[in-house]
Amino acid sequence: MSFFSFHFLVFLGVLLLVYQRSRSKKYRRALLTLANTGFLLTLVTSGPSLAALAVFLLCGYGMLCLVRARPSRLWPPVFIAAAVAALVYVKRYDFLAVLLPGSWTQHALELVGISYMTFKLIHMLVDQHQGQLPRFSFLSYLNYQIGFFSLVAGPIQRYGEFHEFWAGIDRGYGAEHQGMRHWNRILTGMIKLGVVAFAARYAYQYSRDELVRAADAPSAALSFLLSFYLYPLYVYSNFSGYCDMVIGAAGLLGMKHAENFDRPYLARNLVDFWNRWHITLTRWIRDYVFMAPYKWVAERWTAHATRAGYALAGVALFLAGVWHGSTSNFAVFGLLHGLGVAATMIYGDLLSRRLGRAGVKRYMSHPWIRRASVFATLHYVCFTFLFFTPGLDATARTLRMVVTKVLA
Amino acid sequence: MNEIRERLQQVFRQVFDDPDAVLTDEMSAKDVDGWDSLQHINLIIAVEKHFAIRFATDEISGLKEPGQNIGSFVRLLERKLGMQSRTAGA
Known part of the structure; x- marks a missing residue:
């Protein structure tokens, strides 16, 4: 069921009517579980895919329970590796064809929402390991994972935000x-x-x-x-x-989701762009991909921390790009953003060294510098979007036509 | 001045290379030049070392969320150090 459809509006309307008239928290939780499961089932393509999805969800819950019951430093890396392996296998990334026998990637499994579910699972595993995750039960875990609001797209919700809603689940907002x-x-x-x-x-x-x-x-x-x-x-x-x-x-329904966009095409550099575009993804990447390795390096080799920061930010944004799709064009998209972010950071540090903190502030607040930065960032981002459409061949054809018809 | 805030200010001055920096509870990352994601983690590393504590991922990122400020940072430090919260200016 698509969000932009008559069916979805009917689905949401009926859910709201029943939800806001229900008197107990227990009933509202049951209703939401039913709605989430029903919505998910409309997107599942086959029996084996449904079975695989159930296995993924149950394994995730099992991992979380194990991390909670028997804390060990071993669990998070092992479980995260398993979740990422499942994601890579199901998404059939192009690069797998080079690493694995062809038959391994020729499967028909389509796990609806596995990308977002993997993100959420990694977040829960790490936070549970660090003692920061609010209390969870099977029902709260399941509804957090398969919640129809952001099952396949949208902001990446943190469990803390969901728990706040789930624990005090009220009647939402009707006519107010x-x-x-x-x-x-x-x-x-x-x-x-x-x-x-x-x-x-x-x-x-x-x-x-x-x-x-x-x-x-x-x-x-x-x-x-x-x-x-x-x-x-x-x-x-x-x-x-x-x-x-x-x-x-x-x-x-009374549930909060973080904002995901903040006028991204007005960003003045690529770091600023990613702080305005798919904000919840950027924050997730910062917290669970960038932060731990950067801290690890900076604590041990302070002198190399800055350069490690450039490299890790580049790799993190490359991975963000690759995550958008399984075909090789997304790797190019990620590479351009990774390099762009690293270059932005290097340029920022060079400016600081040359102009000093006050000088950088003056430089950045100059209206023409600001306009030029926004213009350059917008055009770089537009260029990277040439690689956002599936298939490198189509992009190459477009660029060839520009060269032969416009520039020649 | 709150003792923890004073110690945090020392760390802050070192990390941001600004010997005149004065912290107030209302100050947030937006008010400080150069307080970006990378510098935020450098600040956390220096604070962890100075106070001999460890922050969790959720705590580190939470400090940079909208609505968080030096006051939130001090309160988190107080909680982590197991100290009683003191009223501002007392």
Whole structure:
């Protein structure tokens, strides 16, 4: 069931009606479990996939119980490695074809939401190991993992936020002012998804076709420029619209989700961009990919900490890019972002050394420097989005056409 | 001045290489030039060393979330050090 569908609105409306009329927490929890399970089942493609998903969820719960009952430094790395291996296997990443026999990647398993579930599981395992995870039960774990609001996309919710809702599960917001704000958020999301994203995608495809047909340099340049700007507009309005719907719909039940976007195309560098784009993913990557190895290096070899920071930030953003899809174009997308973030950090440190803290502040607050930075960042990001569409061949064809029709 | 805040200020001055830095409870990462994610972890490492404590991942990232400030940092330190919270300015 898609979020942007009549079926989903009916599903949400019926759920809200029953949910807000239910009197006990127990009943509301049971209702939400039923809704989450029902929503999940509409997305499962086959019996084996459902069985594999059940195994993944049960194993995850088992791991968490073991970490809670018998704390050991051994568990988190072993369990995280197992969860990541399951993710890589199910997602059939292109690079696996080089490492494993072909038959290993030729399976028909499709585990709905496994990317987000793996993120959530790793977060729970680490936080439980460090004694920071709020109390969990099988039902709270299950609903956190398969919650329909952010099962396949949207903000990555932390268990603490979910637990706050689950422990005090109330009737949500119906007719009050707050409820209207949530409905408004849903409507905003629908407009972004159904109007802006739809129109941007249509215009993008049209301009790409026009690029193929273009007979002279000016029309080819115009078509390319249109597609160059329209695809990032489509991706942003599509994903942020989806997140608006998630945040609004969850808010109607009284559940909080963190904001996932903050005007990303106004970022003044690539580090700033990732602090504004898919914010919950960036924070997850910072906390569970970047932080531990950086701390480990910085505590032991302080003199090398800065360079290690550049390298680890580059690797972390590369992994964020690779995570977006299983085909090789996403590896290029990740590489461009990883290199861009590392270069931004190096440039920032060079500026600090040369101008001093006060000098950097003056430099950064100069209006023309700010405008130039935003312009350059926007265009670099738009360029990286050329590699966001599946298949490197298609991107290579587009770039070849630009060279032959516009630049030649 | 709260003793913990004073000790935190010493660490802060070292990490941010600013001998004149003065911490207030309301101050947050946005108010300090150079308090980015990397410097935040450097600050945490220095605080861990100075106070002989360890922070969990959730605590480290929580300190940089919107709404968190030096006051939150001091309160977390007090909790971790097992000390009674003191009222501001007492």
